[in-house]
Amino acid sequence: MKRAWRLLLRRSLTSIPVLMLVITGTFLLLENASGDAADAYLVAIGGGDAGYVADLRAEYGLDRSVWVRLWFYISNLAQLDLGQSVALNRPILDVILERLPVTLWLMGSAVALSFVFGSLLGVLAGARPGSATDRTLSIGSLALYSVPSFWLGLVLSVVFAVQLRWFPVSGIETIASGKTGLARAGDIALHLVLPVASLAMLYLALFLRLMRAGMAEVWRQDFVLAARARGIKHHKIILQHIARNALLPLITMLGLQAAGMLGGSVVIEGVFGIPGFGRLAAEAVSGRDAPLLMGVILTSSILVILVNLAVDMVYALLDPRVGASDPA
Amino acid sequence: MNFVARFIRSPEGIAGLVLLSLLAAAALLAPVFFPGDPLAIEGRPLLRPFEHPGLPLGTDRLGRDVMAELFHGARASMIVGISAAAVAILVGALVGTLAGFGGGLIDEALMRVVEAFQIVPGFLLALAFVSVVGPSLTVVVIAIALGSWTGPARLARAEVLSIRERDFVAAARVIGMHPLEIAVKEVLPLALPPVMALTSVIVAGAVLTEAALSFLGLGDPNIVTWGSMIAEGRNVLRSAAYLSIVPGLGLVALVLGVYLFGEGLVEALARREGQG
Numbered sequence: 179m180k181r182a183w184r185l186l187l188r189r190s191l192t193s194i195p196v197l198m199l200v201i202t203g204t205f206l207l208l209e210n211a212s213g214d215a216a217d218a219y220l221v222a223i224g225g226g227d228a229g230y231v232a233d234l235r236a237e238y239g240l241d242r243s244v245w246v247r248l249w250f251y252i253s254n255l256a257q258l259d260l261g262q263s264v265a266l267n268r269p270i271l272d273v274i275l276e277r278l279p280v281t282l283w284l285m286g287s288a289v290a291l292s293f294v295f296g297s298l299l300g301v302l303a304g305a306r307p308g309s310a311t312d313r314t315l316s317i318g319s320l321a322l323y324s325v326p327s328f329w330l331g332l333v334l335s336v337v338f339a340v341q342l343r344w345f346p347v348s349g350i351e352t353i354a355s356g357k358t359g360l361a362r363a364g365d366i367a368l369h370l371v372l373p374v375a376s377l378a379m380l381y382l383a384l385f386l387r388l389m390r391a392g393m394a395e396v397w398r399q400d401f402v403l404a405a406r407a408r409g410i411k412h413h414k415i416i417l418q419h420i421a422r423n424a425l426l427p428l429i430t431m432l433g434l435q436a437a438g439m440l441g442g443s444v445v446i447e448g449v450f451g452i453p454g455f456g457r458l459a460a461e462a463v464s465g466r467d468a469p470l471l472m473g474v475i476l477t478s479s480i481l482v483i484l485v486n487l488a489v490d491m492v493y494a495l496l497d498p499r500v501g502a503s504d505p506a
Numbered sequence: 507m508n509f510v511a512r513f514i515r516s517p518e519g520i521a522g523l524v525l526l527s528l529l530a531a532a533a534l535l536a537p538v539f540f541p542g543d544p545l546a547i548e549g550r551p552l553l554r555p556f557e558h559p560g561l562p563l564g565t566d567r568l569g570r571d572v573m574a575e576l577f578h579g580a581r582a583s584m585i586v587g588i589s590a591a592a593v594a595i596l597v598g599a600l601v602g603t604l605a606g607f608g609g610g611l612i613d614e615a616l617m618r619v620v621e622a623f624q625i626v627p628g629f630l631l632a633l634a635f636v637s638v639v640g641p642s643l644t645v646v647v648i649a650i651a652l653g654s655w656t657g658p659a660r661l662a663r664a665e666v667l668s669i670r671e672r673d674f675v676a677a678a679r680v681i682g683m684h685p686l687e688i689a690v691k692e693v694l695p696l697a698l699p700p701v702m703a704l705t706s707v708i709v710a711g712a713v714l715t716e717a718a719l720s721f722l723g724l725g726d727p728n729i730v731t732w733g734s735m736i737a738e739g740r741n742v743l744r745s746a747a748y749l750s751i752v753p754g755l756g757l758v759a760l761v762l763g764v765y766l767f768g769e770g771l772v773e774a775l776a777r778r779e780g781q782g
Contacts, residue, residue, distance in 0.1 A: 324761035329754035441629025
């Protein structure tokens with residue numbers, strides 16, 4: 179356990195300079211956007227005279243140099259102040275914290291489902307590499323992996339929401355249904371079925387392929403030959419010797435895919451009209467709300483770092499070799 | 507047995523080759539079959555497929571020829587996919603080589619930059635970049651490359667770390683070549699082949715990202731793309747779902763073709779290694 183904590187501490191320290199790079203880079207990129215917060219505000223209120231514009235710029239601190247403003251931004255960040263959204267006229271942190279849970283539910287369920295079913299199917303495919311089952315599952319998963327998630331979402335909603343009317347077309351819950359407690363939770367779950375399914379299908383294919391490839395790799399190792407020579411039953415070798423060893427790369431992949439999943443939630447939430455974190459990014463772009471977009475990018479980077487830290491911890495707990503060579 | 511013969515023995519590779527050839531033919535012949543602007547109005551809006559002999563797949567909400575849009579869309583997807591992958595691999599290999607060959611502080615600094623790019627979701631980065639610079643084909647290509655050059659960079663660095671210890675690098679130093687020249691002229695070409703193995707994954711990812719960007723309305727507005735066709739068809743999803751479904755099938759075919767072709771290449775390469 180001590181080994182895992184040491185690893186965690188070291189990884190968190192190294193991610194600080196990386197995060198600073200992200201903040202600086204994003205800040206400078208968004209600095210080049212045409213129009214600033216004052217312009218955006220003026221468009222919203224219908225314009226104003228030159229003196230008012232200058233006052234507004236001074237009030238927002240937009241008359242200072244880029245580096246001064248970057249310094250202000252970072253020192254505000256240290257106090258957990260992400261600034262004010264121009265389009266929504268609310269503190270950005272509040273908006274993000276309000277939108278995040280939906281997206282975490284969406285992604286959490288999709289990842290959990292795809293991890294379980296993907297690895298199970300992967301075991302099935304990897305049990306006998308080259309068999310008909312393996313070939314079918316491999317080709318099937320490759321085809322599934324080629325499907326754009328937003329398009330899959332549209333197709334699912336045409337079939338199951340528009341034609342069959344099994345699920346609602348969009349939104350996160352029935353508006354003004356007056357439902358509370360379990361009934362409301364059920365309503366939300368019903369709304370999440372299709373978006374979760376469209377995200378999960380994609381990751382199911384990924385986990386299946388990874389599990390299958392990992393198992394094919396482990397099959398070739400000497401300890402498997404030894405296990406067979408000792409006369410251990412085939413299914414026991416597969417489950418206890420091969421699948422267990424092939425599972426580790428899947429956990430690594432969870433960390434690597436965290437960034438991709440957050441990106442994918444932007445389109446999926448757009449397709450299903452879910453007011454989540456991903457759609458906030460699209461709203462920030464269409465509302466020309468640079469501070470909000472900055473906040474969204476920053477928050478997602480922190481999420482990615484956290485997921486990777488968690489993955490490292492799990493990995494260190496599962497594999498005693500990880501971090502063992504670290505100087506104390 | 508030569509490489510082509512080995513490739514032909516892989517059924518995946520053949521399937522991928524066939525898919526890609528068909529789509530490439532469609533992309534290349536689009537201006538021949540459908541000269542003129544695919545965004546021009548050709549007939550009554552929302553004509554059903556096979557309703558009009560000149561417009562086999564019918565028209566969309568604005569009366570544009572869906573068949574022409576599909577052919578021209580193949581062009582956009584392939585151009586973006588290939589160019590974004592080329593930029594990502596070149597930039598990645600170059601940065602990775604410099605980091606691996608430079609070592610020390612250069613390595614440390616460059617790898618921090620790589621990590622910074624890795625923790626920002628590539629799609630959000632592309633979204634931000636396109637919204638700041640403005641949508642055009644070149645900008646979209648750069649935006650996608652921004653999110654996909656880190657893989658090649660890490661792989662190239664790992665390769666270079668082993669290559670730099672070889673004798674010919676020491677020899678190049680002895681004859682007085684500039685370190686930068688050694689890195690780019692001697693080391694980079696050797697580090698490139700394993701990095702090229704990432705091509706199929708990067709091209710496929712680029713095609714999908716481009717589609718998602720144009721689906722959100724952030725593609726080049728003057729070019730037909732499959733993503734923008736899906737978004738356009740979404741407005742009439744209840745009455746004419748095929749307008750969204752057909753271009754999506756094109757995307758699936760293209761991405762699947764790229765993956766299958768890549769698998770075929772990997773298999774063919776593995777066979778050569780297996781035979782020694």
